[in-house]
Structures are given as structure tokens and as C-alpha cells.
Amino acid sequence: MDPGPLNHSLKSALTYALSERQLSGSQRYRGADREQREGDVQVPASFQYERARSVDEAVTMLRRFGEEARVVAGGHSLLPMMKLRLAQPEFLVDINDLHELDYVRQEGSELCIGALTRHRTMLENELLWRYFPIFRDAERVIADPPVRNRGTMGGSLCQADPSEDLSAVCAAVHARAVILGADGSRTVTMEEFHKGPYETDCGPGELLVEVRIPIHPNAGSAYEKVERKVGDWAVGAAGAALALRDGRIVEAGLGLAAVGSNTVHNHRVEEVLRGNAPSEELFAEAARIAAEDCSPSTDTRGSAEYKRHLAGELTKRVLRRAAARAAGREA
Numbered sequence: 001m002d003p004g005p006l007n008h009s010l011k012s013a014l015t016y017a018l019s020e021r022q023l024s025g026s027q028r029y030r031g032a033d034r035e036q037r038e039g040d041v042q043v044p045a046s047f048q049y050e051r052a053r054s055v056d057e058a059v060t061m062l063r064r065f066g067e068e069a070r071v072v073a074g075g076h077s078l079l080p081m082m083k084l085r086l087a088q089p090e091f092l093v094d095i096n097d098l099h100e101l102d103y104v105r106q107e108g109s110e111l112c113i114g115a116l117t118r119h120r121t122m123l124e125n126e127l128l129w130r131y132f133p134i135f136r137d138a139e140r141v142i143a144d145p146p147v148r149n150r151g152t153m154g155g156s157l158c159q160a161d162p163s164e165d166l167s168a169v170c171a172a173v174h175a176r177a178v179i180l181g182a183d184g185s186r187t188v189t190m191e192e193f194h195k196g197p198y199e200t201d202c203g204p205g206e207l208l209v210e211v212r213i214p215i216h217p218n219a220g221s222a223y224e225k226v227e228r229k230v231g232d233w234a235v236g237a238a239g240a241a242l243a244l245r246d247g248r249i250v251e252a253g254l255g256l257a258a259v260g261s262n263t264v265h266n267h268r269v270e271e272v273l274r275g276n277a278p279s280e281e282l283f284a285e286a287a288r289i290a291a292e293d294c295s296p297s298t299d300t301r302g303s304a305e306y307k308r309h310l311a312g313e314l315t316k317r318v319l320r321r322a323a324a325r326a327a328g329r330e331a
């Protein structure tokens with residue numbers, strides 16, 4: 001398989017996934033070794049294209065076409081996959097006309113983000129700046145403006161790349177995913193959503209429609225990523241969210257990207273943090289656990305040892321900044 005001009009991380013992530021046999025044939029990317037040969041022109045296999053005019057119509061189409069259908073949102077991950085013949089959907093359901101899925105709004109004590117919300121909106125949105133600066137931190141370092149102009153919340157989460165930044169962000173803020181199917185909608189935690197590399201709980205015939213995040217008083221959040229060059233995928237990244245009451249941590253979330261075969265949700269760290277006052281000693285202990293619990297692999301981005309070090313160091317840094325923001329000492 002020669003991904004040619006496609007971005008290198010896509011190549012390495014998929015090579016990793018395929019070599020680890022994490023992408024089972026019944027899952028998302030079929031026929032990786034079929035038809036496409038070195039030197040071939042990279043064009044997708046033939047497919048039928050439908051443009052949904054409503055959310056209900058999209059679900060109806062997805063249901064009708066079943067396993068053979070795929071949603072296309074920004075297309076920044078799916079189309080490269082199709083060119084590589086790692087994905088060969090027979091039907092594409094385009095949801096770009098579903099503007100009702102493009103929003104960031106507050107509903108009571110939750111912040112809701114529609115699945116078609118673009119990276120650029122999440123970078124610039126005032127509500128996200130106010131309640132979840134972790135999105136601003138992460139969006140600043142996701143890809144480049146052309147990708148951010150088109151790529152979406154739903155596409156990022158459903159792609160379920162272990163290096164994907166928004167997945168780690170959503171893990172940290174304890175987001176829940178709202179999935180719509182023919183029998184109605186259901187809401188799952190991010191941990192339930194992330195079933196494995198490139199595999200989510202959003203199955204055939206279903207559409208991810210929204211992400212809901214609990215808003216806590218006196219809360220702060222932060223994201224930090226180490227990349228080889230600007231716009232690159234993470235060598236390692238961490239996101240943290242904390243809420244304080246009477247000087248103690250009452251809510252804690254930690255998500256890591258690129259240091260395991262899936263997005264890392266570290267509940268052991270969260271338990272250690274809860275009930276304690278923020279301190280350097282506490283964050284050092286959290287960092288030790290984060291480094292211990294991750295399972296990075298060596299690749300062109302770095303050695304497993306280096307990535308494990310990053311998991312600890314970045315955990316410490318984002319906890320510090322999240323605590324400072326929760327205490328109102330930093331914007």
C-alpha cells in the first residue's frame with residue numbers, strides 16, 4: 001500500500017491499525033489490499049451519491065443502504081480513505097445541507113455542539129471560549145485553515161483516529177454523544193462511543209447528531225499537544241478539565257491522544273484528583289499514573305518511551321492550566 005501524497009499520519013495510523021489487525025473487515029475500512037497497487041492513480045471505487053435534505057432523510061437513507069453506506073461531512077478523512085481504497089462505500093450520504101446540525105448553544109447546564117459544526121466555528125465560538133477554553137487550545141493546533149474550514153465535530157469523532165484531538169477533548173470534558181437511528185435517539189458516554197481505533201458506537205443506519213457537555217461552575221480546562229511541525233498530528237497530546245468547590249477538585253476529566261490504540265480516558269487519574277486541593281504534588285502523582293497507564297507504540301513520530309514521557313508531562317501541564325483557569329487566574 002502506498003499512500004503517496006496523502007498526509008503521513010494517515011498512512012502511519014492506518015498502517016498501525018492494519019498491522020495490529022485492529023480494523024476488522026466487518027468494520028469500517030474494507031478491501032485495503034484490493035485493487036489499489038503501487039503506482040496506481042488514486043481514485044475511489046465507484047459509489048452512488050445522495051444529498052440529504054433533512055436529518056430524517058439522512059437517517060432513512062443510511063438505514064436503506066445499511067452497511068454499504070457512509071456519511072460524508074467535511075470529507076477530509078473519508079475521501080483520502082476512499083482514494084486509498086481503505087473505504088469502499090457503495091453509497092455516500094452527504095449531510096452538508098443539514099444546517100440544523102451546525103450550532104453551538106447552551107441548553108440549561110449543558111453546552112451542545114451539532115455534529116456538522118466545523119472546526120473553524122469551534123475555534124471562534126464565544127460560548128466555547130467562555131466555558132471550555134480546551135476547545136480553543138485544541139482547535140488552534142488541528143491541521144490548517146483549509147481542513148478547519150470543512151472538517152466537522154461529527155466527522156472527527158466518527159473517524160475515531162487514536163491521534164484525533166477532539167476525541168481527547170471530548171473525553172476530558174465528559175461529553176456525551178447523541179446518536180440518531182430509525183428507532184429514535186440514544187445518548188452514550190464518550191467511553192462507550194470510542195469502541196476502538198476507527199470504530200465507534202455509531203453503527204450502520206445511524207447518524208451522530210450532537211455532542212452534549214456538562215457545564216460546571218468554577219471550572220477550567222486546557223489542551224496541549226506536541227507535534228513535529230505546525231499542523232501535524234500529535235506525537236502525544238493531553239486534555240484536562242477540572243471544577244473546584246471550596247478550593248477542592250469536585251469534577252475531573254483527563255483524555256489523551258496518540259498514546260494508545262484508542263483515545264485514552266483515564267479514570268484512575270480522575271479519582272486521584274477528586275476531593276483534593278490542586279497542588280504540584282497532586283499533579284505530579286496524576287502525571288505518574290497517566291504515563292503508567294498509557295500504551296503508546298514506537299513509530300515515525302517517536303519512541304514508545306518518549307510518548308510515555310509526553311503523556312506524563314503534558315498531563316501535568318494541562319492540569320496546572322485547567323486549575324489556574326478554574327480559579328480565574330488565567331483566561
Ligand SMILES: Cc1cc2nc3c(=O)[nH]c(=O)nc-3n(C[C@H](O)[C@H](O)[C@H](O)COP(=O)(O)OP(=O)(O)OC[C@H]3O[C@@H](n4cnc5c(N)ncnc54)[C@H](O)[C@@H]3O)c2cc1C
Pocket residue numbers: 007070071072073074075076077078079115116141142143144147150151152153154155156157158159163164165166202206207208209231232233234
Ligand atoms: C491534512 C490533514 C491534517 C489533519 N490534521 C489533524 C490534526 O492535527 N488533528 C486532528 O484531530 N485531526 C486532523 N485531521 C482530521 C480533520 O480533523 C478532519 O476534519 C476529521 O478527521 C474528519 O472530519 P470530516 O468532517 O472531514 O469527516 P469526514 O471525512 O466527512 O468523515 C469521517 C468519518 O466520519 C463519518 N461521519 C462523518 N460525520 C458523521 C456523522 N454525523 N455521523 C456518523 N458518521 C459520520 C464518515 O462516514 C467517515 O467515516 C487532519 C486532516 C487532514 C486532511
